[in-house]
Amino acid sequence: MIDPRDMEHCREAIRVGSRSFHAASKLLPRKVRDPALALYAFCRLADDAVDEGDAKTAAVLRLRDRMDLAYGGTPADASADRAFAAIVREFEMPRALPDALLEGLAWDADERRYASLSELRSYSARVAAAVGAMMCVLMRSRDADTLARACDLGVAMQLTNIARDVGEDARAGRLYLPTDWFAEASLDLDAFLADPQPRPEIRAMVRRLLREADRLYIRATSGVAALPTRSRPGILAARYIYARIGRDIVRHDHDSVTRRARSSGVEKVGMLALSLGQAGAIMALPRSAVLHAPPLPETAFLVEAAARPGRLARSGALFDILGQLEHKDRARRRATS
Template identity: 65%
Template sequence: MSAAADMAECRAAIRTGSLSFHAASKLLPARVRDPALVLYAFCRLADDAVDEGAAPVQAVLHLQDRLDRAYAEQPFDAPIDRAFARLIETHALPRALPDALLEGLAWDAEERTYATLSGVRDYSARVAAVVGVMMCVLMGVRDRHRLARACDLGLAMQLTNIARDVGADAALGRIYLPRDWFAEAGVDADAFLHNPSASPEIRAMTDRLLREADRLYLRAEPGIADLPMACRPGIFAARHIYAGIGSAVRARGCDSVTGRAHTGKTRKLGWLALSGLRAGLSTIQPRMATLYAAPATEVAFLVDAAAGISPVSRSDTLIDALTRLRAQDIARRNAQIGMDQRSA
């Protein structure tokens, strides 16, 4: 298959799988937009395989194989894998970055829960902030300040997703809200999972998470305004479209249990126009001091990896997570063999 045909497959995957990113990507320059679509397609399909597939453990282990093959320049014979391998070579994408995504998906496969907001940020760093950092690599941005602000934006977007999907996640037996917030509110988290309801306490937690996302959106803005000029409209668009999802959740009274907030095409077009305006104004506005704020503790390892100042070897935490998943997979296979033998 040609590179053009592989690229067409990536565009199709994003068009149907991530409407918000697909809209924002229209404002990116072609030199960034096409590799960004490849990146999002690879990450999106990996995430869907873990979240929606029947065998999340096997999906994570297969993703490890896909990454190994892509970095060895021997990708699986699939359009997105071939395109991703080309991206790795063209942009010298540090292996530690997709490895971070792999670890976040491993945590999902383990059905990990998070005791504190810092724990939620740890998870969000791996499944969302890392995408922001990889986007910076595609733009040729490798300085720590702008990388840190990209992480802020990724964290904000993931917290918004969590706030929007409280009910959908509960239906899958998952809670991403901090467990200590349930304790503070006097709500039994396990009871909520068995009978999700949009109680005042759950709505208050959702609003609290959105307020943290708002803080991070604002902290990210100086970094967006300092990106290469041609990239600013697309990233401002991602910021406003995702923040708009949070506004839609608030418009429902922070009830994301009985339904899911949506934003329409007209509103997206408005945010795209606003983003172009803000990108233009950013050329005449002074830099904000918050551009130079230190990265959040939970994302510092991503900043170091993209800036080229961290070890290239696979992290111990990822190795531990993969080891646990392999043990689970072996146990499952052995149990299946035992069942087959008994029924024979």
């Protein structure tokens, strides 16, 4: 399905750029692991192009064009693009799922801020839960309940990332903590961005994020039993490795401003072993009723899209944000010419 040379390039991109997922992927069966690594490589390289580059808008528009080429069967001449096109073809990947990721990256390029936790979940749905739904497609699991729990896991992992990166984001001028929380705490968010400090109010916000992430990790775990048996340890490993990052933040009194939490190699090995044991235990237990909980309102559109293979329509909301970015990009180029 994927050219071996392209596959090797994707493996290396994830080994360097996403160590947590690379570790968890070792427990996936090869028929899932290889397309999953290729998918993550495409998504990770796209995210890095927007997150780390100066011309964020141009990066989003280039990604739109690359996705158009991949879905048209004529991918750009790059390993990740060719591998992604192969995945689209083999698994009938609904266009709405990578489009959701594109929309989230467009929000990043637009430097959008989020007033409430619900708005932050909407962002997390796009940049992370969409990937969780695509992972279900790769495992050929299109049951709505399973998809909903995969989306819970994606949102939980993104909230963990946001909690971990508060200081790093602030120093780069980015803010993902809900702006309403600053108003509730009588904190000036611009003052925080100008001089990020781990004040008690900021630590309390990090605590709130991690509590929401923990709630969603619990919901997500109930969905593991509905996955194909051989895929369960790898998904559990991803869940435990990311949750471990949250535990490290808690151990340091929720200070993610002056330090960046991480899990060590030894801890990752421990999480892999735990995941293998837990996967076996899950098989012996009756399925939890939590499996059938409705999806988060913010991820329901992903569940609906993933349950229907082959849908290629692009959403009106995505057209709107891309149109706005294109207009801004043209204005910027005129101003600098």
